[in-house]
Amino acid sequence: MATYFTVGPSQLYPSIKNHIQNALKDDILSISHRSKKFFDIYEEVSSQLKEFLNIPADYQILFYGSATECMERLIQNCVTKNTYHFVCGAFSKRFYNVAKDYQKDVLIQQVFIKNNEWFNFDLNFDSNKNPPEMFCVTQNETSTGVKIDLDKIYKLKQDYPQSLIAIDAVSCLPIYQIDFTKIDAVLFSVQKVFGLPAGLGVLIISPKVIQKTQKIKQSYPNYSQGTYFNFEKMTEQSQKWQTPQTPNILAIYLLNQILKDFRALGLDKIRQNIQDKAEIIYDFFDQNKFFKPLVRNLEIRSQTTICLQSPINSDLVLNYLAKNGFIVSGGYGQSQKEQVRIANFPATNYDQTKKLLSVIDSLSLNQF
Ligand SMILES: Cc1ncc(COP(=O)(O)O)c(C=O)c1O
Secondary structure (H helix, E strand, C coil): CCEECCCCCCCCCCCHHHHHHHHHHCCCCCCCCCCHHHHHHHHHHHHHHHHHHCCCCCCEEEEECCHHHHHHHHHHHHCCCEEEEEECCHHHHHHHHHHHHCCCEEEEEECEECCEEEECCCCCCCCCCCCCCEEEEECEECCCCEECCHHHHHHHHHHCCCCEEEEECCCCCCCCCCCHHHCCEEEEECCCCCCCCCCCEEEEECHHHHHHHHHHHHHCCCCCCCCCCCHHHHHHHHCCCCCCCCCCHHHHHHHHHHHHHHHHHCHHHHHHHHHHHHHHHHHHHHHCCCCEECCCCHHHECCCEEEEECCCCHHHHHHHHHHCCEECEECCHHHCCCEEEEECCCCCCHHHHHHHHHHHHHHHHHHC
């Protein structure tokens, strides 16, 4: 069987097959989302996430269909006028596009430019204007392998206390420690670091987010914040451990199970493992004559999604690796054929990572 080093969906965490079998055995796929069995799962997953990630008790955990939907719900519920986006690749651009499509006054700041180590997080807007209602930051940009330093994000909160700070942590949570008291919303989906099948978006929101949605409702009675999926309905339901619609019960169950595994293993150990593997991967490519990390600035290099400039059409690389039992990702969008991306998630271990690198070494010898 092949090992998936793809950046998401990715290799399932080793215990997942067992958890799926148990879900079948325990009829989890047949239970009602209005049953106590489901309420217990929602309550447990919520409290586990809070303990595991150190999320304040008064934050809400909401389940949507995907991370992209979480972006859309945030814009729809909390922004009437303007947003500010730090863009370093396709997913941060997606957040920007969502706000633009909702006809917000969007400010975009390019923080990273390909092939040019320019990195700029200084704000760039007219201080006489109203501050943005929401700053949107992609903490780990899966399309380019750029990571944004959390202290820079926290500083926004200090400088603009009235604005909301939203973080897309899809391809890094729980690897970089987020101080939830310094941000207002975090979104992620489960098919990356958590090693689960795709189909669940998780949105964590602070009381300030709820206050903002209420304020909008009072001040702009004709403004639509959505219907069944607006934050008012979602939080009303989540307080009863329910969702307005029939949710992806299996995915929520699996998230609960993987959290038990991750907590038993310990977050420090998980983080150390990611750091150790990131070190051997970057060391290898920094010395490789053919493949080069796209991000040269060490401070902004992602530990979880490693993006490489490929010396040949990436299809050839992907095919060679697949023949040798390893599936990796090509570049994102227009960079598909020029780049190769490798995930460094908990589901793949140190030995598998070393084997992948030795196959890439053999590719270099065979092809160049
Ligand atoms: C950083 C980032 N944000 C958002 C998304 C979108 O996630 P989803 O497909 O769950 O909507 C992805 C998916 O790859 C991503 O990597």
